[in-house]
Amino acid sequence: MANTAGAGNQPKPSSSVKLVLLGEAAVGKSSLVLRFVNNDFQENKEPTIGAAFLTQKCNLPNRTIKFEIWDTAGQERFASLAPMYYRNAQSALVVYDLTKPSSLTKAKHWVAELQRQASPGIVIALVGNKLDLTNPSSSTGDATSAISGEEDGAEGTGNVEEGDEADARKISTAEAKAYAEEESLLFFETSAKTGANVSEVFTAIANAIPETSLRGARGAASDAATQAALGGRRGDDSRVNLTGPRAEVGAKEGCAC
Amino acid sequence: MADTANIDTAETAEGISTKDFDKRAGSEHSESGTREVPIASLQSRESSPPPLPARPRQLSRPDRSPFGSYSRPSSAGGPRLASRATTAVSRADIQTKSYGDERPGGHLLPGSRGVSRQQSFSNLGRFVSNSKSDGGDSASIRSYIPTLEASGDVESLLGEVLSDYASPAWKKLDACALEQAGYFHDVTYEVDVLNDIFEREFDELEPSRPDGSNEEALMAQFRSKLKHFLILSSAGKPIYSRHGDDQLVTNYIGVVQTIISFYQGAKDGLKGFTAGDVRFVIMSKGPLNLVAISQLGESDAQLRAQLEALYMQILSTLTLPNMERMFSNRPSIDLRRPLQGTETLLSALADGFTRGSPSSLLSALECLRLRKTHRQVINNSMLKVRSQNLLYGLIVAGGKLVSVIRPKKHSLHPGDLELIFNMLFEAEGIKAGGGENWIPICLPGFNNTGFLYMYVSFLSATQPNHEVVERPSSRDEREEEIAILFISPNKEGFFELRQMKDDLVEQLQENGGMQSIRSAVVKGRPSCVDIAPGTVARHFLYKSKGNVQFAMPSYEPNFNTTLSRRRLLSLYHILHASVHVKNAHLKVQHCISRDSISLAWITPMFELFCVADPSASRNALAQAANKIIQWIRREEERVFIIGGAVF
Numbered sequence: 001m002a003n004t005a006g007a008g009n010q011p012k013p014s015s016s017v018k019l020v021l022l023g024e025a026a027v028g029k030s031s032l033v034l035r036f037v038n039n040d041f042q043e044n045k046e047p048t049i050g051a052a053f054l055t056q057k058c059n060l061p062n063r064t065i066k067f068e069i070w071d072t073a074g075q076e077r078f079a080s081l082a083p084m085y086y087r088n089a090q091s092a093l094v095v096y097d098l099t100k101p102s103s104l105t106k107a108k109h110w111v112a113e114l115q116r117q118a119s120p121g122i123v124i125a126l127v128g129n130k131l132d133l134t135n136p137s138s139s140t141g142d143a144t145s146a147i148s149g150e151e152d153g154a155e156g157t158g159n160v161e162e163g164d165e166a167d168a169r170k171i172s173t174a175e176a177k178a179y180a181e182e183e184s185l186l187f188f189e190t191s192a193k194t195g196a197n198v199s200e201v202f203t204a205i206a207n208a209i210p211e212t213s214l215r216g217a218r219g220a221a222s223d224a225a226t227q228a229a230l231g232g233r234r235g236d237d238s239r240v241n242l243t244g245p246r247a248e249v250g251a252k253e254g255c256a257c
Numbered sequence: 258m259a260d261t262a263n264i265d266t267a268e269t270a271e272g273i274s275t276k277d278f279d280k281r282a283g284s285e286h287s288e289s290g291t292r293e294v295p296i297a298s299l300q301s302r303e304s305s306p307p308p309l310p311a312r313p314r315q316l317s318r319p320d321r322s323p324f325g326s327y328s329r330p331s332s333a334g335g336p337r338l339a340s341r342a343t344t345a346v347s348r349a350d351i352q353t354k355s356y357g358d359e360r361p362g363g364h365l366l367p368g369s370r371g372v373s374r375q376q377s378f379s380n381l382g383r384f385v386s387n388s389k390s391d392g393g394d395s396a397s398i399r400s401y402i403p404t405l406e407a408s409g410d411v412e413s414l415l416g417e418v419l420s421d422y423a424s425p426a427w428k429k430l431d432a433c434a435l436e437q438a439g440y441f442h443d444v445t446y447e448v449d450v451l452n453d454i455f456e457r458e459f460d461e462l463e464p465s466r467p468d469g470s471n472e473e474a475l476m477a478q479f480r481s482k483l484k485h486f487l488i489l490s491s492a493g494k495p496i497y498s499r500h501g502d503d504q505l506v507t508n509y510i511g512v513v514q515t516i517i518s519f520y521q522g523a524k525d526g527l528k529g530f531t532a533g534d535v536r537f538v539i540m541s542k543g544p545l546n547l548v549a550i551s552q553l554g555e556s557d558a559q560l561r562a563q564l565e566a567l568y569m570q571i572l573s574t575l576t577l578p579n580m581e582r583m584f585s586n587r588p589s590i591d592l593r594r595p596l597q598g599t600e601t602l603l604s605a606l607a608d609g610f611t612r613g614s615p616s617s618l619l620s621a622l623e624c625l626r627l628r629k630t631h632r633q634v635i636n637n638s639m640l641k642v643r644s645q646n647l648l649y650g651l652i653v654a655g656g657k658l659v660s661v662i663r664p665k666k667h668s669l670h671p672g673d674l675e676l677i678f679n680m681l682f683e684a685e686g687i688k689a690g691g692g693e694n695w696i697p698i699c700l701p702g703f704n705n706t707g708f709l710y711m712y713v714s715f716l717s718a719t720q721p722n723h724e725v726v727e728r729p730s731s732r733d734e735r736e737e738e739i740a741i742l743f744i745s746p747n748k749e750g751f752f753e754l755r756q757m758k759d760d761l762v763e764q765l766q767e768n769g770g771m772q773s774i775r776s777a778v779v780k781g782r783p784s785c786v787d788i789a790p791g792t793v794a795r796h797f798l799y800k801s802k803g804n805v806q807f808a809m810p811s812y813e814p815n816f817n818t819t820l821s822r823r824r825l826l827s828l829y830h831i832l833h834a835s836v837h838v839k840n841a842h843l844k845v846q847h848c849i850s851r852d853s854i855s856l857a858w859i860t861p862m863f864e865l866f867c868v869a870d871p872s873a874s875r876n877a878l879a880q881a882a883n884k885i886i887q888w889i890r891r892e893e894e895r896v897f898i899i900g901g902a903v904f
Binding site: 025037046075 | 598684693694696711751
């Protein structure tokens with residue numbers, strides 16, 4: 001437990017946070033997780049089937065957050081299973097590919113679904129991935145993305161036909177950021193390939209999780225929390241541990257930007 | 258000499274030019290081993306061999322030949338020598354010609370080539386071998402062997418065998434590599450050219466450029482592939498193609514669809530056809546048409562089994578009722594969308610077939626060799642921690658089954674396990690992702706109407722520390738990874754099964770089960786020599802019919818490359834095909850070629866396929882087979898899971 005958390009002299013309080021990744025196929029959800037968990041990257045990663053469950057700790061100055069991550073498959077046919085994964089989640093990463101306009105549309109659908117169906121206090125981060133395929137200067141440019149044609153989703157991250165210097169960005173930072181602010185989402189542009197901004201996303205989420213919602217889930221008691229969550233999962237009663245987050249909606253919105 | 262004359266008549270009757278004939282003679286020189294039968298008959302029983310226009314080129318031909326038995330020592334050597342002499346000279350330019358000429362010609366276009374000879378492998382399934390192995394002549398056959406070896410025109414042993422079996426692809430491969438060492442004798446050789454061609458088989462084609470500038474190059478690559486699989490809907494929509502993107506395959510899909518629907522219109526579904534050197538096998542399954550296109554010389558039945566597996570993979574993604582509903586709602590539906598993301602699984606299966614897989618050939622599973630008591634310990638641990646909603650619990654190490662628990666009334670379908678193993682060990686999706694997985698999967702052999710949920714966790718087999726729960730970081734440890742699979746009908750069962758896995762791992766750590774799995778994995782398969790010291794056998798496959806499981810020795814040290822394994826597997830395919838012909842009542846079949854001797858032995862209990870050096874005598878091979886059977890008997894409870902643990 002404490003092997004990576006042992007930076008401080010006395011054990012910091014530690015708590016579990018459930019996080020779910022959603023987004024269109026081939027936007028790089030698994031690659032983001034792989035970068036966060038193993039600090040590794042695989043070119044042309046094969047699509048996830050079903051969902052993968054991973055854990056990783058995140059050290060904050062005054063506490064340790066243990067992420068329990070559900071990395072879901074983006075294909076349409078798995079969409080019906082998604083509620084199972086976001087039901088008790090305290091946080092969600094909605095990922096789009098900033099070289100692919102259709103993926104932002106899909107991301108917006110996920111955000112809407114989460115706001116409608118998930119725990120009321122859920123912390124949502126909107127993440128535009130594949131920053132490595134863009135030209136740094138373009139991120140400042142205003143809504144340049146009038147491209148409507150949908151590219152065919154080649155599986156694996158970052159296979160855009162243009163050369164290295166070419167800018168494959170189709171969704172401007174401003175556009176996505178405006179949307180994120182409107183919906184009170186955390187917003188980042190990342191590259192799982194270079195690692196840019198990846199840990200920042202998870203740290204920001206960890207910071208945005210209201211401390212009160214973690215109460216009772218620290219130290220040895222975390223097992224009990226898992227059990228409670230487990231019970232909720234089994235029994236379809238998603239109200240079990242939702243009271244905390246609901247009370248803290250305001251706090252969450254406070255850190256969202 | 259009579260042999261070549263014979264070919265001559267046959268070929269010119271087909272209107273083949275002299276150049277073609279030269280080429281043929283060159284590439285076929287190895288077939289002389291098979292061609293001797295008519296001559297033999299010429300000398301003895303039959304008055305004259307009719308110049309059959311479509312004479313298959315395969316070793317088993319003698320067996321099914323109406324003219325006589327292959328086991329005629331007098332015929333075994335003479336013609337062989339004759340053809341050797343006539344062809345050896347012209348080989349060098351022949352190979353360049355045949356290679357250079359044939360490639361761009363394309364094998365997929367019927368009629369585009371001057372030569373269109375009947376494929377023999379299609380015949381494999383249709384002829385009954387009427388010659389049992391009546392031994393006793395090994396001595397005389399052997400007597401020719403030194404001569405052959407001394408002649409200096411050495412070819413790859415199994416390559417020869419394969420060309421005997423008329424697999425044009427192999428012939429092509431052989432033609433490029435004259436300077437080969439004997440296959441079994443010098444196993445260290447690596448013929449780069451050959452390997453290159455075979456390895457390139459699995460390379461992906463680059464995407465078509467919109468302006469079509471690379472179309473020709475792509476087409477050449479596409480045609481050079483030895484094996485294709487196409488899946489299309491009955492409305493003619495492409496669903497899957499192993500090679501090439503839409504732009505490239507559209508034409509072919511159109512042609513194939515036209516041919517299929519022509520016959521369907523006549524209420525007489527097309528099962529397969531041959532075009533040039535290529536065998537097409539077609540399987541219609543409800544709204545889907547599946548097509549296998551192969552130059553590797555498998556039998557129709559074997560190709561059909563491969564298509565069946567691809568079909569099962571599609572069902573396992575969609576379930577049968579789902580798929581049927583999609584098609585009845587909209588017959589022109591593009592199934593690629595619902596199947597998105599499973600192309601890698603289909604391709605992994607397809608490449609497995611191209612590479613050659615004993616498991617799919619025999620429709621059987623391989624188990625990790627483990628002491629009976631050790632297996633019991635593992636079984637019992639799993640039963641002990643079994644959770645409420647478990648349907649099947651499996652431990653798999655490097656694609657070999659270690660232990661399985663199941664309900665009394667349900668057994669596991671090997672086809673289902675093949676799909677699971679393919680997903681876990683061949684496709685990289687799950688392993689590379691890390692973590693634990695929760696996968697909805699339909700097991701069509703179990704029930705093709707609904708989904709089950711599969712919990713998968715990989716452990717490292719090589720690091721005997723306590724960090725087994727963590728995933729190994731390296732990605733090339735396929736052989737040494739232990740997968741724990743729990744299958745449950747409960748969609749929400751992940752955490753329950755995860756708990757079960759933790760309990761199981763703890764148990765296995767305590768009672769040494771993990772240690773015994775690890776050491777068995779590290780030990781690997783025994784070699785032939787370990788199994789029967791001094792044996793002539795180089796490799797074998799033993800299938801226990803009752804257990805639907807098979808056992809085999811390690812490929813090393815005799816079969817170290819992908820190519821050599823493919824050749825071995827092709828030989829097994831041929832043996833398997835010839836003893837599994839519908840009306841075959843074969844018990845034992847010996848095949849002798851210049852390059853290997855092999856044996857197929859079928860009983861109600863088991864099937865044994867065994868390969869040895871050509872210099873080995875038939876008796877020695879028979880003895881080796883007996884030794885193997887004895888070993889299996891002795892080790893039965895180690896190499897096979899008998900019954901498995903039920904609850």
